Amino acid sequence: MINNLPTYSVLCENFKGDLILPSDEGYEKALKRWAATAQRNAGLVAFVRDEEDIKAVLRFAREEKLEIAVKCGGHSVSGASSTSGGIVIDLSKYLNTVTVDVENKIAHVGGGATWRDVDLATAPHGLASVAGTVSHTGVGGLILGGGYGYLTGEFGLVIDNLISARVVDANGEVHECSEAENEDLFWAIRGGGGNFGIVTSFSLRIHPQRSEVFLADLHFPGEKVKEFFEALQEWLKVRGDRDLLFVFFQDMGNGPVIMAHCFHNGTLEEGKKQYKVFYDLGPIVDNTNLIPYLSLNQAIDDDRPYGTGLYWHGSIFPSPITHPDAGQKLWQSYHSVVKKEPEFRKSTFAILEFHHPSKLMERDNEEMTFGKRGEQINMLVGIGWDGILGHEPTSKAQVYAKEIAKSCVGGQDLGDEGYTNWESDTPTGFARSARIYGDKYPKLQRIKAKYDPSNMFNKWHPIEPKA
Numbered sequence: 001m002i003n004n005l006p007t008y009s010v011l012c013e014n015f016k017g018d019l020i021l022p023s024d025e026g027y028e029k030a031l032k033r034w035a036a037t038a039q040r041n042a043g044l045v046a047f048v049r050d051e052e053d054i055k056a057v058l059r060f061a062r063e064e065k066l067e068i069a070v071k072c073g074g075h076s077v078s079g080a081s082s083t084s085g086g087i088v089i090d091l092s093k094y095l096n097t098v099t100v101d102v103e104n105k106i107a108h109v110g111g112g113a114t115w116r117d118v119d120l121a122t123a124p125h126g127l128a129s130v131a132g133t134v135s136h137t138g139v140g141g142l143i144l145g146g147g148y149g150y151l152t153g154e155f156g157l158v159i160d161n162l163i164s165a166r167v168v169d170a171n172g173e174v175h176e177c178s179e180a181e182n183e184d185l186f187w188a189i190r191g192g193g194g195n196f197g198i199v200t201s202f203s204l205r206i207h208p209q210r211s212e213v214f215l216a217d218l219h220f221p222g223e224k225v226k227e228f229f230e231a232l233q234e235w236l237k238v239r240g241d242r243d244l245l246f247v248f249f250q251d252m253g254n255g256p257v258i259m260a261h262c263f264h265n266g267t268l269e270e271g272k273k274q275y276k277v278f279y280d281l282g283p284i285v286d287n288t289n290l291i292p293y294l295s296l297n298q299a300i301d302d303d304r305p306y307g308t309g310l311y312w313h314g315s316i317f318p319s320p321i322t323h324p325d326a327g328q329k330l331w332q333s334y335h336s337v338v339k340k341e342p343e344f345r346k347s348t349f350a351i352l353e354f355h356h357p358s359k360l361m362e363r364d365n366e367e368m369t370f371g372k373r374g375e376q377i378n379m380l381v382g383i384g385w386d387g388i389l390g391h392e393p394t395s396k397a398q399v400y401a402k403e404i405a406k407s408c409v410g411g412q413d414l415g416d417e418g419y420t421n422w423e424s425d426t427p428t429g430f431a432r433s434a435r436i437y438g439d440k441y442p443k444l445q446r447i448k449a450k451y452d453p454s455n456m457f458n459k460w461h462p463i464e465p466k467a
């Protein structure tokens with residue numbers, strides 16, 4: 001037990017937040033993660049109140065050689081914010097405040113906030129951040145991995161709007177980093193995840209935002225898959241930077257359907273015009289609305305509930321121009337899995353994300369760790385089941401998720417090209433990270449050696465420190 005360790009009483013002495021042991025009330029609640037499969041039995045959960053609390057926990061973990069995990073929103077599907085037997089440093093309870101500098105259009109966001117906290121603080125001022133599309137997702141993991149949102153077409157990734165951050169490194173030293181200060185750290189955290197320290201505050205550039213936006217969910221039967229992807233090719237020719245299209249293959253309650261989730265940062269009339277090709281196909285469900293901007297990032301919250309068992313596989317969908325039949329192949333593969341595996345039927349999905357690429361491509365690939373900029377279409381295949389612990393068909397789900405993803409290119413290996421935040425595989429060693437970061441890996445290793453020489457932060461695409 002962690003509380004029997006010699007230095008535990010020293011930790012307790014000046015700790016201002018809450019220390020939750022397995023025997024304490026609230027322990028089960030403190031372990032909860034968005035995906036049931038990401039939950040682990042920690043030895044201690046430390047709800048830190050400030051940077052001094054963080055330093056104290058890091059010191060204790062170092063002295064007692066305990067594993068740590070850092071948690072913000074708890075939405076990592078791989079369990080990157082959980083630990084078996086170690087300490088969770090949980091930022092979500094006390095480090096979740098958001099203050100808005102209206103004049104300079106900057107939001108100062110606590111490292112444990114959710115996107116809901118950000119929207120609630122910024123929207124009343126007619127301002128918005130590029131933000132996660134599900135409001136209960138945490139800012140921490142999403143930003144440090146890149147961060148796509150409804151406003152990406154207009155303003156890029158969340159990290160493209162990151163002005164500065166405050167980071168507590170593994171030795172407990174606090175660093176402000178920006179393009180002008182500790183540039184190496186600032187370069188590394190924009191895409192390098194929580195590998196270099198604990199971010200207690202992010203300063204984000206925010207933008208004027210109209211109060212109402214267009215959002216439509218249009219459902220089509222699987223038999224229309226060919227026509228749907230033909231229409232999509234037409235749509236790609238007319239889409240603008242204020243549009244975002246998600247294509248879902250999912251059971252929305254009445255069996256598997258193709259759903260076009262269409263966003264336009266504009267009026268109802270403009271939105272209908274932008275997505276005309278899909279209306280012309282004759283959707284079987286048409287849920288078109290003008291909604292308050294504040295509701296936008298909550299629109300699919302209920303479709304993404306807590307407590308599901310999940311395996312996620314992220315990769316890249318080939319261009320519909322060069323691979324016109326990829327969508328059909330993907331649908332067939334998805335459909336055959338949910339047909340033959342009833343336990344996966346309800347919560348299994350494939351998503352294709354069509355962000356307008358021009359803003360993403362304005363940035364040079366070398367500007368920061370995140371480097372996958374281009375016309376790429378992010379694809380996520382998720383196999384889900386009822387999240388009853390002890391019932392975890394993870395390896396079966398893994399096979400199906402990869403099989404579905406590969407189907408769109410005729411079963412070829414898609415490599416490690418997916419969005420790094422869409423991951424289920426728990427890291428084993430550094431080889432995969434070296435592949436993912438590519439040419440940037442040696443530089444990341446040097447920065448890692450400076451800020452986390454003993455690799456305490458090792459749960460998300462870990463980097464081997466090397467000076």
Ligand SMILES: Cc1cc2nc3c(=O)[nH]c(=O)nc-3n(C[C@H](O)[C@H](O)[C@H](O)COP(=O)(O)OP(=O)(O)OC[C@H]3O[C@@H](n4cnc5c(N)ncnc54)[C@H](O)[C@@H]3O)c2cc1C
Pocket residue numbers: 034069070071072073074075076077080081091111112131132133134137138139140141142143144145146147148149193194195197198199200304421422459460
């Ligand atoms: C329902 C859902 C919707 C999503 N939607 C989007 C989306 O619209 N756009 C998008 O880009 N991604 C999206 N994602 C993916 C998302 O970016 C990742 O799941 C991300 O890890 C979530 O961040 P979190 O803080 O909630 O996760 P956590 O599980 O709390 O943390 C994930 C990782 O980040 C580290 N971390 C978190 N906060 C900090 C911090 N302050 N300092 C240092 N390290 C930290 C943790 O240690 C861990 O390694 C979504 C995921 C889910 C489950």
